[in-house]
Amino acid sequence: MGIYGVEVRRVDRQGRLVLPPDWRESELGDSREVLVIKGRGYLKLIPRRRRDLTRFFDSVDLGVESIVDWAEFEAELPRGRG
Numbered sequence: 001m002g003i004y005g006v007e008v009r010r011v012d013r014q015g016r017l018v019l020p021p022d023w024r025e026s027e028l029g030d031s032r033e034v035l036v037i038k039g040r041g042y043l044k045l046i047p048r049r050r051r052d053l054t055r056f057f058d059s060v061d062l063g064v065e066s067i068v069d070w071a072e073f074e075a076e077l078p079r080g081r082g
Helices: 021-028 070-076
Strands: 034-039 042-047
Touching: none
Parallel strands: none
Antiparallel strands: 034 042
16 A cells, blocks of 8 residues: 555535546445545545455354354353453
8 A cells, every 4th residue: 555646636615525536446446435534634535345254254263163052152251341
């Protein structure tokens, strides 16, 4: 990840700006949403993408062979901070 261009954009009266078309195409794709991170003196836009969470299935070792009774299993879990 790096900076590959700097452009000056005007903001209209409603606070809107036009995102560069090459960035929209390469970074947004079919998505129409961005995360806006507000910092002191800057905004950071990050494309919001759908994540495939199935790649995490079976990646956590819970220390049991199988879960027969969820309530019993949950009762045995150590309590987290909170």
